[in-house]
Amino acid sequence: MEKWFTEKHSDTINFSIKVSKTLFSTQTKFQKLEVFENEELGRFFTLDDYVMITEKDEFIYHDMIVHVPMAVHPKAHRILVIGAGDGGTVRELCRYPYVTHVDMVEIDEEVVTVCKKYFPNSTSGLSDSRVHLYFMDGLAFIATKKNEYDLIIVDSTDPFSVGEGLFTQSFYKDCFTALKDDGILVNQHESPFYEHYQKNMQRAHKRIKEAFPIAKVYQAFIPTYASGHWLFGFASKKYDPIKDANFEHWNSLNLQTKYYNPALHIGSFALPNYVIDLLNKE
Amino acid sequence: MEKWFTEKHSDTINFSIKVSKTLFSTQTKFQKLEVFENEELGRFFTLDDYVMITEKDEFIYHDMIVHVPMAVHPKAHRILVIGAGDGGTVRELCRYPYVTHVDMVEIDEEVVTVCKKYFPNSTSGLSDSRVHLYFMDGLAFIATKKNEYDLIIVDSTDPFSVGEGLFTQSFYKDCFTALKDDGILVNQHESPFYEHYQKNMQRAHKRIKEAFPIAKVYQAFIPTYASGHWLFGFASKKYDPIKDANFEHWNSLNLQTKYYNPALHIGSFALPNYVIDLLNKE
Numbered sequence: 001m002e003k004w005f006t007e008k009h010s011d012t013i014n015f016s017i018k019v020s021k022t023l024f025s026t027q028t029k030f031q032k033l034e035v036f037e038n039e040e041l042g043r044f045f046t047l048d049d050y051v052m053i054t055e056k057d058e059f060i061y062h063d064m065i066v067h068v069p070m071a072v073h074p075k076a077h078r079i080l081v082i083g084a085g086d087g088g089t090v091r092e093l094c095r096y097p098y099v100t101h102v103d104m105v106e107i108d109e110e111v112v113t114v115c116k117k118y119f120p121n122s123t124s125g126l127s128d129s130r131v132h133l134y135f136m137d138g139l140a141f142i143a144t145k146k147n148e149y150d151l152i153i154v155d156s157t158d159p160f161s162v163g164e165g166l167f168t169q170s171f172y173k174d175c176f177t178a179l180k181d182d183g184i185l186v187n188q189h190e191s192p193f194y195e196h197y198q199k200n201m202q203r204a205h206k207r208i209k210e211a212f213p214i215a216k217v218y219q220a221f222i223p224t225y226a227s228g229h230w231l232f233g234f235a236s237k238k239y240d241p242i243k244d245a246n247f248e249h250w251n252s253l254n255l256q257t258k259y260y261n262p263a264l265h266i267g268s269f270a271l272p273n274y275v276i277d278l279l280n281k282e
Numbered sequence: 283m284e285k286w287f288t289e290k291h292s293d294t295i296n297f298s299i300k301v302s303k304t305l306f307s308t309q310t311k312f313q314k315l316e317v318f319e320n321e322e323l324g325r326f327f328t329l330d331d332y333v334m335i336t337e338k339d340e341f342i343y344h345d346m347i348v349h350v351p352m353a354v355h356p357k358a359h360r361i362l363v364i365g366a367g368d369g370g371t372v373r374e375l376c377r378y379p380y381v382t383h384v385d386m387v388e389i390d391e392e393v394v395t396v397c398k399k400y401f402p403n404s405t406s407g408l409s410d411s412r413v414h415l416y417f418m419d420g421l422a423f424i425a426t427k428k429n430e431y432d433l434i435i436v437d438s439t440d441p442f443s444v445g446e447g448l449f450t451q452s453f454y455k456d457c458f459t460a461l462k463d464d465g466i467l468v469n470q471h472e473s474p475f476y477e478h479y480q481k482n483m484q485r486a487h488k489r490i491k492e493a494f495p496i497a498k499v500y501q502a503f504i505p506t507y508a509s510g511h512w513l514f515g516f517a518s519k520k521y522d523p524i525k526d527a528n529f530e531h532w533n534s535l536n537l538q539t540k541y542y543n544p545a546l547h548i549g550s551f552a553l554p555n556y557v558i559d560l561l562n563k564e
Contacts, residue, residue, distance in 0.1 A: 228510015
């Protein structure tokens with residue numbers, strides 16, 4: 001019998017992936033975790049029935065959550081990553097030779113254990129000596145930090161699941177405090193299309209705007225996320241994501257990327273009118 | 283019992299929309315044509331089980347296929363539209379006061395009849411006195427035209443259905459001949475993500491490049507098309523889609539658009555590296 005994994009993109013829209021193999025399935029302390037294989041997407045894993053990464057398109061999400069702020073901050077040495085159990089964000093960060101220290105705080109240790117086994121590519125950076133892993137609540141971790149990081153990346157699940165606390169006002173304020181004077185916060189910012197996601201996106205933007213003097217939103221084509229139109233939040237104490245981007249420096253690093261490039265960096269901040277309107281409304 | 287419409291985005295990926303009402307269903311002379319209603323997307327219609335337009339996101343496709351070339355051509359008076367039975371492309375064209383003549387050639391008259399009934403918004407331009415409707419094969423129509431149009435828009439179905447002939451080399455050459463010396467051809471260009479679409483995109487680009495001195499590709503977020511990452515081809519005898527865009531003029535027209543804006547126009551040509559690689563490969 002055929003097996004399909006289905007994610008509800010909305011109450012009345014289903015996205016279904018034919019499962020050629022179920023590799024793993026468990027209920028962790030926090031969430032349902034499953035690993036599957038599909039002919040076109042390769043391996044993919046899900047948390048509470050939401051697709052987290054697929055081998056075919058994870059490079060898009062990870063390129064955009066890492067290289068955009070790294071091309072703006074002149075020298076991000078100390079970085080905090082919250083969530084990101086699949087390792088892809090840390091893998092991309094570790095490609096920068098001048099990064100000296102990455103704290104990664106993931107609430108669910110089992111996600112990392114399972115991803116290490118089934119996604120050796122995306123987890124390849126986790127063994128880097130600059131990376132320090134903490135298995136605890138990101139909210140508790142960040143509450144103790146002051147003026148410590150150049151960049152914070154919030155690579156969380158959705159606000160309607162375990163990631164809920166990472167979309168609150170007090171969390172964004174703690175991020176502000178934990179950042180140095182020229183620090184940058186980037187977070188995954190949900191999607192503008194389906195009503196349910198739209199509201200979360202608007203709420204997140206409103207809260208970030210209240211905590212940071214500069215708060216912009218950028219976008220990427222992520223085919224396996226709801227609507228394929230995914231947003232990221234770029235919040236900063238000082239740097240503008242376009243005016244302060246140093247592409248000459250970024251190009252000199254000679255990083256090969258499959259999605260990101262400087263022209264696309266600029267283009268990703270050019271939002272459609274309806275998205276601008278939604279963000280301004282809140 | 284629940285009814286769902288399912289489009290296969292690939293052999294192993296299904297996109298399913300819950301049908302709250304089936305409004306119409308027929309087999310025309312050319313294809314299966316159905317009209318449904320969904321809670322989130324509103325009304326939508328399908329041809330041979332592919333979503334053509336939904337009320338919720340049709341504005342994205344039509345903004346991008348019309349306003350991008352219209353912002354580049356200094357004064358497009360005579361325009362040919364091939365396909366486009368839902369009327370949305372003509373609706374957008376008719377908003378330009380200086381357009382004097384639009385020929386629209388749709389092979390399947392029933393698509394227009396049905397859309398007029400169920401999609402009064404998208405078909406609202408079809409009664410404009412500047413619009414001339416021809417129900418015939420676009421290939422036969424264009425073969426008789428020389429040096430006649432400022433802009434040709436190919437708003438077709440996919441190359442694996444009725445639209446097949448509109449992706450051939452001889453058709454692109456006929457477009458070249460039918461265009462004036464500074465003419466522009468824009469076509470829907472499939473999607474870069476799923477393998478099946480990828481190949482069609484590569485083939486189309488290769489053929490257009492052989493027929494036109496300038497051949498660029500741009501992109502839009504269209505949530506109800508496969509992968510949500512949709513491409514358009516911009517081919518031209520003279521004008522570059524960015525250097526020759528006249529946004530001052532376009533802004534002076536005061537058109538209200540829900541998706542398109544000048545910054546996004548530029549950003550839409552900033553393709554991800556993997557798409558650039560695919561286009562260069564062919």
